[in-house]
Amino acid sequence: MFSQLLVATVATLLTSALGTAVYRNPAVKFCLHCKHYIDNGHSKPSHGRCELFPIRPHPVTYLVTGTNHPPEPTEYDYCTTARSIESMCGKEGKRFVEAPPRPPTQEEYSA
Numbered sequence: 001m002f003s004q005l006l007v008a009t010v011a012t013l014l015t016s017a018l019g020t021a022v023y024r025n026p027a028v029k030f031c032l033h034c035k036h037y038i039d040n041g042h043s044k045p046s047h048g049r050c051e052l053f054p055i056r057p058h059p060v061t062y063l064v065t066g067t068n069h070p071p072e073p074t075e076y077d078y079c080t081t082a083r084s085i086e087s088m089c090g091k092e093g094k095r096f097v098e099a100p101p102r103p104p105t106q107e108e109y110s111a
Contacts, residue, residue: 029093031079049076052095
């Protein structure tokens with residue numbers, strides 16, 4: 001019982017592969033800690049995308065030639081979009097699934 005109370009009230013401490021401590025509060029569902037989070041690799045973590053919400057591009061038919069052009073590769077909605085629309089993930093993070101620990105990003109490591 002004490003251990004359950006401890007887990008419920010104290011943030012979990014996880015150590016990454018770099019030996020840097022990363023604190024996680026299990027009560028708060030941050031997209032960055034979700035298994036569906038996609039890091040774009042070029043920008044800030046706040047510009048990450050969610051693999052649960054693909055944007056499906058439509059094939060294009062050229063009106064001059066009548067040939068079909070296949071759709072572009074699948075892109076995904078931004079996490080901020082998914083969290084701001086209640087029918088998607090919403091503020092509560094309805095579709096959040098805890099991801100395994102990962103090394104901190106350069107932005108997190110610098111902070």
